[in-house]
Amino acid sequence: NAGVTQxxxxxxxxxxxxxxxxxxxxxNHNSMYWYRQDPGMGLRLIYYSASEGTTDKGEVPNxxxxxxxxxxxxxxxxxxxxxxxxxxxxxxxxxxxxxxYEQYFGPGTxxxxx
Amino acid sequence: xxxxxxxxxxxxxxxxxxxxxxxxxxxxxxDYITWYQQFPSQGPRFIIQGYKTKVTNxxxxxxxxxxxxxxxxxLPRVSLSDTAVYYCLVGGAPYxxxxxxxxxxxxxxxxxx
Numbered sequence: 472n473a474g475v476t477q478x479x480x481x482x483x484x485x486x487x488x489x490x491x492x493x494x495x496x497x498x499n500h501n502s503m504y505w506y507r508q509d510p511g512m513g514l515r516l517i518y519y520s521a522s523e524g525t526t527d528k529g530e531v532p533n534x535x536x537x538x539x540x541x542x543x544x545x546x547x548x549x550x551x552x553x554x555x556x557x558x559x560x561x562x563x564x565x566x567x568x569x570x571x572y573e574q575y576f577g578p579g580t581x582x583x584x585x
Numbered sequence: 586x587x588x589x590x591x592x593x594x595x596x597x598x599x600x601x602x603x604x605x606x607x608x609x610x611x612x613x614x615x616d617y618i619t620w621y622q623q624f625p626s627q628g629p630r631f632i633i634q635g636y637k638t639k640v641t642n643x644x645x646x647x648x649x650x651x652x653x654x655x656x657x658x659x660l661p662r663v664s665l666s667d668t669a670v671y672y673c674l675v676g677g678a679p680y681x682x683x684x685x686x687x688x689x690x691x692x693x694x695x696x697x698x
Contacts, residue, residue, distance in 0.1 A: 475628075504686070513672060514629065514688045529686065561628045573619070576628025 472497050475577035477562050483583045484552040492547040492580050494562030502565045503545035504574065505529075505537060507558040514561065520545055552584045589673045594693040603660045605692050607673030610654050618649060618656045619674040623691070629672060633658070668696045 478493045496503065501522045506514040506529075516529030518537040526537050534556060536548045545564075549556060559581050563574040590608040597603045609618070617636050621629035633640060635647040635656070646659040660667055670691040 506688075513691045516686050516688075519686060563628070573631040573634065574621075574629075576630070579626070579628055 474498065475562055475564055475575050477560075477577040477580050479580060480578065481581045483585065484549075485585055486553060488552050489548070489550050490552065492549075492560055492562075492582075493544070494546065494577060495544045496562075496564040496575070497543065498564060498575065499542070500564035500566055500575070501542070503539065504563040504565075505535075505545065505547045506561045506563065507531065507556075508561060508579075509558050517547065517560075549582075552582075554584045556582065557584045558582060588687060589675055589690075591671075591673055591690060591692045593690070594695070596695045596697065597663055598697050599664055600662055603663050603667070603694065603696075605658045605660075605671055605673075605694070606655055607658070608655045609673070609675045612653050612675055616653075616675050618647065618653075619676070620645070620647065620658045621672045621674065621688075623670045623672065632671075663694075663696050665696050665698065667694065669694060 475496045482490060484490055503520045505517040507517055508514050515531050517531055517535050518529055519527045520539040523539055523542045526539055538546045540546060559579045561579050562577045565574045617634055619634040620632045622632050623629040633642055633645045633647045635649050637649050637653060640647045648657040658671060670693050672688050672691045674688050676686050
């Protein structure tokens with residue numbers, strides 16, 4: 472199993488450009504997440520999807536859109552990139568249910584907006 | 586919201602036991618407490634999770650007092666490879682809303698020879 476995969480690993484954008492960050496998991500998890508992590512900071516939740524077809528805003532959703540394409544894939548789109556969106560973006564997935572809901576994280580996408 | 590507070594940084598030496606405490610005064614009845622470890626340039630990795638009293642696995646122990654307003658991650662006999670950032674996460678099961686998913690600011694643990 473590959474676990475959680477993210478593409479691309481690195482990306483440089485100019486202000487105003489758009490792009491989509493891809494995330495896929497092969498663990499048959501119901502829930503998927505997108506976080507951003509700024510240098511020296513903790514993780515902040517952007518969006519969350521409890522199951523296919525549902526999404527929910529997290530702490531910092533402004534400037535982003537998401538699509539839960541199917542159970543495996545959860546994409547994050549920046550419509551008009553801004554320098555404030557320079558960050559490392561992590562995708563994660565987990566089972567949903569009572570008790571253990573350990574999140575499995577991908578390797579991250581390092582995004583620089585100039 | 587069950588916001589968490591952790592020490593910003595801690596230092597210790599190889600072979601010592603390290604205890605990192607997380608405060609979560611507003612924890613809800615159905616919230617679990619989860620700890621993650623993060624190395625530079627990697628995504629966080631699950632360490633341990635608990636609801637009350639004590640939980641132990643092969644890498645750590647988690648102590649939760651009866652009032653559940655705090656929790657302590659205990660790492661026995663640390664090594665240089667335990668140098669990382671440790672995050673405390675409090676959230677319900679299942680997550681009823683994304684607003685319940687809040688990572689703490691993290692504790693930067695440095696282990697010296």
